[in-house]
Amino acid sequence: MTDAELKKLTLASAARLVAKKEISPVELTQAVLDRIGRLNEKMRTFITVTGDKALERAKAAEREIAGGRRPPLQGVPISLKDLYDTKGIKTTAGSKIFEARVPNEDASVVKKLNDAGVVLVGKANMHEFAFGVTTMNPHYGTARNAWNPECISGGSSGGSASAIALSLGFGSLGSDTGGSIRIPASVCGIAGLKPTYGRSSLRGVVPLSWSLDHPGPMAQTVEDVALLLGVIAGHDPQDPYSRKMPVPRYTEALTGNIKGVRVGIPRTYFFDHVAPEVDSAVRVALKTLERLGARMVEVDMPTAALQRAIWTHIASPEAYAFHEHYLEKQGDLYGSDVRGRIESGRLLLSVDYVRAQRARSIMKDECKAAFKSADVIVTPTLPIPPPRIDRLLQPWGSEPETAQASLTRFTRPFNLTGVPTISIPCGFTAENLPIGIQIAGKAFDESMVLRVAHAYEQDAKWFERRPAM
Amino acid sequence: MLAFMAFQSEPDSETLKKLAEVAGWTIPEARMQEIAALYKPIFDDTRVLRKLNLGDSVPATVFEAE
Numbered sequence: 051m052t053d054a055e056l057k058k059l060t061l062a063s064a065a066r067l068v069a070k071k072e073i074s075p076v077e078l079t080q081a082v083l084d085r086i087g088r089l090n091e092k093m094r095t096f097i098t099v100t101g102d103k104a105l106e107r108a109k110a111a112e113r114e115i116a117g118g119r120r121p122p123l124q125g126v127p128i129s130l131k132d133l134y135d136t137k138g139i140k141t142t143a144g145s146k147i148f149e150a151r152v153p154n155e156d157a158s159v160v161k162k163l164n165d166a167g168v169v170l171v172g173k174a175n176m177h178e179f180a181f182g183v184t185t186m187n188p189h190y191g192t193a194r195n196a197w198n199p200e201c202i203s204g205g206s207s208g209g210s211a212s213a214i215a216l217s218l219g220f221g222s223l224g225s226d227t228g229g230s231i232r233i234p235a236s237v238c239g240i241a242g243l244k245p246t247y248g249r250s251s252l253r254g255v256v257p258l259s260w261s262l263d264h265p266g267p268m269a270q271t272v273e274d275v276a277l278l279l280g281v282i283a284g285h286d287p288q289d290p291y292s293r294k295m296p297v298p299r300y301t302e303a304l305t306g307n308i309k310g311v312r313v314g315i316p317r318t319y320f321f322d323h324v325a326p327e328v329d330s331a332v333r334v335a336l337k338t339l340e341r342l343g344a345r346m347v348e349v350d351m352p353t354a355a356l357q358r359a360i361w362t363h364i365a366s367p368e369a370y371a372f373h374e375h376y377l378e379k380q381g382d383l384y385g386s387d388v389r390g391r392i393e394s395g396r397l398l399l400s401v402d403y404v405r406a407q408r409a410r411s412i413m414k415d416e417c418k419a420a421f422k423s424a425d426v427i428v429t430p431t432l433p434i435p436p437p438r439i440d441r442l443l444q445p446w447g448s449e450p451e452t453a454q455a456s457l458t459r460f461t462r463p464f465n466l467t468g469v470p471t472i473s474i475p476c477g478f479t480a481e482n483l484p485i486g487i488q489i490a491g492k493a494f495d496e497s498m499v500l501r502v503a504h505a506y507e508q509d510a511k512w513f514e515r516r517p518a519m
Numbered sequence: 520m521l522a523f524m525a526f527q528s529e530p531d532s533e534t535l536k537k538l539a540e541v542a543g544w545t546i547p548e549a550r551m552q553e554i555a556a557l558y559k560p561i562f563d564d565t566r567v568l569r570k571l572n573l574g575d576s577v578p579a580t581v582f583e584a585e
Binding site for chain 1: 567
């Protein structure tokens with residue numbers, strides 16, 4: 051299989067071709083592994099490549115297909131962010147501390163993916179302990195952006211997004227505490243969904259902040275994401291945060307019809323201080339949704355403007371609580387940026403943590419009220435195009451905000467409210483860098499989010515543009 | 520508490536050192552300035568949070584008995 055043939059495949063099309071025996075899982079897996087072999091040193095997409103195990107699994111899949119066993123993702127190569135526990139495979143969480151950690155058991159969602167027949171080709175690079183948005187990892191290298199290696203791949207699930215953009219596997223699981231699925235999805239030009247808090251299990255996922263962590267799928271298209279979500283969604287009695295909610299067949303929502311769907315546009319905050327190319331691409335996307343039959347309505351989420359204060363006073367103390375023991379014993383093994391962020395949780399007052407959780411309730415109520423008049427809320431995913439690595443800490447516009455600090459501005463409110471939110475491409479800059487649009491829905495209504503995202507995607511066709519590499 | 524409040528308006532390395540001692544945290548000299556600088560923007564946010572009218576809102580994480 052040539053690179054050109056590989057790059058044309060999506061998770062859904064690969065799964066269909068494997069099921070129809072038009073592609074062998076072994077041939078497909080070998081082609082992906084060969085490509086990883088050629089690109090990983092430069093792009094630093096993977097921390098661990100599971101070549102032998104992947105081929106073994108692909109051969110088993112081939113035998114199972116011959117025997118008539120065809121689970122939905124049988125024989126399809128995927129990756130996992132390296133904070134999902136994998137039995138017998140190193141799981142570092144992007145850290146030196148867990149450099150030699152080999153779990154005895156798979157994370158609950160990994161078990162589900164294995165039951166669905168996937169072939170794991172590797173554990174993707176990530177920002178150390180998921181606490182950062184760049185995936186400039188001091189221990190495993192900087193995961194580069196497939197559209198321009200001088201730009202970040204985003205984070206913290208940067209390796210997962212980079213892997214998909216480079217066709218080094220057809221899907222991945224990321225995790226999102228402040229935007230860590232949607233930010234890399236946006237800068238790498240792919241689809242990334244943060245499902246509702248409690249929709250899929252966190253058991254066996256190295257935590258960053260228990261009340262803000264969301265595991266979720268990343269892939270090239272909305273259909274791919276819907277397929278992966280269909281596999282990983284559902285109650286897990288071993289995860290106390292997991293909710294008992296029915297799991298619909300998400301692919302059935304992908305009708306292409308969004309006539310009469312109410313699209314909420316926030317009146318304030320989400321369109322303030324946005325780079326002109328991003329603003330223009332998102333506004334054109336909104337016109338497209340309108341042309342497809344959606345109705346625009348204005349909504350208000352005023353407390354979103356306080357996202358940084360609220361988020362920091364929840365995430366940092368929760369992260370510190372998890373890391374306290376490791377910091378005391380092996381603090382020097384942390385990268386300096388992540389160590390600083392985690393330690394900042396140490397001297398915050400407990401009353402301010404509670405205050406932040408109360409403010410979060412207000413934000414949640416505002417979000418709920420907004421969804422009385424809207425079926426989805428649409429915003430830019432990021433205020434800026436993918437930043438260059440060497441300009442991350444520079445102000446990007448007329449205000450003092452650095453490029454790096456701007457990246458979580460529109461994503462964190464939806465971690466605080468816990469509602470499902472996807473990022474999909476909505477255009478490209480003059481320098482051929484992807485721009486993302488964010489679509490949020492009511493709690494546990496991932497179907498509506500996917501329906502709107504899919505209708506837009508199939509009309510705009512940005513997913514067809516692939517990196518030259 | 521007063522020390523914390525003072526610290527949160529002017530988090531220099533000396534006040535940080537005193538507070539860290541009270542909290543049982545030994546911060547190496549070399550990192551003191553770095554950590555003090557890190558706390559400044561966080562405490563700017565703390566002040567924003569403290570000014571917020573929270574009305575009768577309850578914390579978002581509420582214990583659920585089973």
